[in-house]
Amino acid sequence: MRCAKVRKLMSHYLDGKLRTSEKIFVSRHINICPACRHELDELLAAVKLLRGLPEASAPPAFWTQLSKRLMLAGQPKQRRSGIAGFFPGGRLWPGAAVAAALILIIGFTSLWYGLAGQQWRESKTFRVARSTPDEYGEISSIENGKEKAKATGAAPAVGKEKAITSGRQQQATSPPSGEEHEARQRQFADGQQDSAPASPTTLILQENAGAKQPAKIVHRTRLDLEVDDRDRAYNLLFSLVQKRGGKMEVDTDKDTSRLVIRVPILQMLDVLKEIELIGKVSHREAQDLDVTADYLNIQEHLEQLQQEKEKLLSLVKSSPGSLGEEDPVQVELKSVQVEIEKTEKSLKNIEEDLSTANIYVFLH
Amino acid sequence: MSAFEELVRRYENKVFTVIYRFVGNWADVNDLAQETFIRVYQSLPNFRQESGFATWLYSIAANICRDELRKKRRRPKISLDEITASSDLLPSFEAGPDCLENRLEQCELQDAVQECLSTLPDEYRLALVMREIQGLSYREIAVVLGCSTGTVKSRLSRARLAFKQEVTAKRELFQLLLRLEDKGG
Known part of the structure; x- marks a missing residue:
């Protein structure tokens, strides 16, 4: 039973994506269960094989070949709007235009002669027939667009369809169908998104400036000072840190006083200069730790926990017969909440570390 | 050098890697990579930077590869041209400073790993390529x-397990890996 649960968690364990309680559970188990330990080792070795695969190299003539094809392919295309946007090349196909005209005529004729019965009126076609000619054109083109999307893999304008169907009862709050989801995914992969556009130059500039993901660096400095009077030096440091709006912790023994000083990152250089005036510097060491990966991992973990919490909350709302505190959903919700708080604390700690300079002073 | 050329040069190796590891056939990689960059070029004015550029680029490459694999499954016959092309075009990778014997063993290992990867279902393979080879986060893979x-x-978990089963079925892979690690370290 335990082994099965541990094996289910192993992949996330490798990624460091487990909650603290689950992490402890897995680590304890693999320490006492040789079979699971072996399973984990094999999984790790397999993953290592994939991670060890080298990057492929494009042939030197790749750009030359590509640029020829780009010239033939023509200029970049902006997203087209309106009915024509649903058809390749931005043109209505003659056949489709004729079909649309025929449907239009039949729709109006049916309405005019009252051929549609009650059932017919309740149906989708009635919805179309009652619409104004403009709406009719839009809806039929969207449906044509969807059919085309199905056949060719092109994306229908989902946003537009939503706008048209909103205000009607038709599936106003239902989740997107598989087809719509795939269409949205394709729309994304076709570059059709809804905020500011990009150009190759802006993308390169952004990458050069590291605008997408600036590195998160924690600065640490160690200073060893030879002083005549440790108490006096301590008092000077204390007033200096207070003046700079920082914090100081101290640990003293017979020969050395170890002080951990945290000051706002912008004050670091000034504070270091002032500290160096208090005694004779016998050792100095600076360390910059890149914590970007840790930071992003924690941030992502927190988002996942919050999503999990949302799901659990919606489960609680949707099931009226709750079992109170023994309800497994409530228990899970509680544990997720605890984990969220822990993760938020870790994130806060890293953010504090990033905004402050940590100076370790050893007074001898 | 145009800005788009610069963009292509920055990402061409990554795109080649993703496509080769996903499709598993070097003969198709060049065409599929060109197809990817052409679609990128044409769709760039519509890219709104709601995701990173690399993520967007990979999703285009993945869609193009999926379409290609679907087409191939519908017509599994291999043409004479393809046979000639695949024997002519061997994958090209950055060569390390190792000696020839080590490099041959490395190649043997990499081919075997690719073989294991190629036996997995498309979506498992894609998840593994994005996570283990390209190092994307869960959110980017999504x-x-x-x-x-x-x-x-869950897909990654199942994919890793399936891949591990393929690898453990080939015991010699692990032995080769251990031998290479011993030599390296």
């Missing part, structure tokens, strides 16, 4: 795969 991060987690 964007490329067009699913939730929850689905990514």
Whole structure:
């Protein structure tokens, strides 16, 4: 039973994506269960094989070949709007235009002669027939667009369809169908998104400036000072840190006083200069730790926990017969909440570390 | 050098890697990579930077590869041209400073790993390529795969397990890996 649960968690364990309680559970188990330990080792070795695969190299003539094809392919295309946007090349196909005209005529004729019965009126076609000619054109083109999307893999304008169907009862709050989801995914992969556009130059500039993901660096400095009077030096440091709006912790023994000083990152250089005036510097060491990966991992973990919490909350709302505190959903919700708080604390700690300079002073 | 050329040069190796590891056939990689960059070029004015550029690029490459694999399954016959092309075009990788014997063993190992990878279902393979080879986060993989991060987690877990089973079936792979590690370290 335990082994099965541990094996289910192993992949996330490798990624460091487990909650603290689950992490402890897995680590304890693999320490006492040789079979699971072996399973984990094999999984790790397999993953290592994939991670060890080298990057492929494009042939030197790749750009030359590509640029020829780009010239033939023509200029970049902006997203087209309106009915024509649903058809390749931005043109209505003659056949489709004729079909649309025929449907239009039949729709109006049916309405005019009252051929549609009650059932017919309740149906989708009635919805179309009652619409104004403009709406009719839009809806039929969207449906044509969807059919085309199905056949060719092109994306229908989902946003537009939503706008048209909103205000009607038709599936106003239902989740997107598989087809719509795939269409949205394709729309994304076709570059059709809804905020500011990009150009190759802006993308390169952004990458050069590291605008997408600036590195998160924690600065640490160690200073060893030879002083005549440790108490006096301590008092000077204390007033200096207070003046700079920082914090100081101290640990003293017979020969050395170890002080951990945290000051706002912008004050670091000034504070270091002032500290160096208090005694004779016998050792100095600076360390910059890149914590970007840790930071992003924690941030992502927190988002996942919050999503999990949302799901659990919606489960609680949707099931009226709750079992109170023994309800497994409530228990899970509680544990997720605890984990969220822990993760938020870790994130806060890293953010504090990033905004402050940590100076370790050893007074001898 | 145009800005788009610069963009292509920055990402061409990554795109080649993703496509080769996903499709598993070097003969198709060049065409598919060109197809990817052409679509990128044409769709760039519509890219709104709601995701990273690399994520968007990979999702285009993945869609193009999926279409190609679907087409190939519909017409599994191999033409004479393809046979000639595949024997002519061997994958090209950055060569390390190792001696020839080590390099041959490395190649042997890499081919065997690719073989194991190629036996997996498309979506498992894609998840593994994005995570283990390209180092994408769960969220970025979700964007490329067009699913939730929850689905990514479970798919990745199943994919790793399936891959591990393929690898353990080839015991000699592990032995080769250990031998190479001994030599390296």
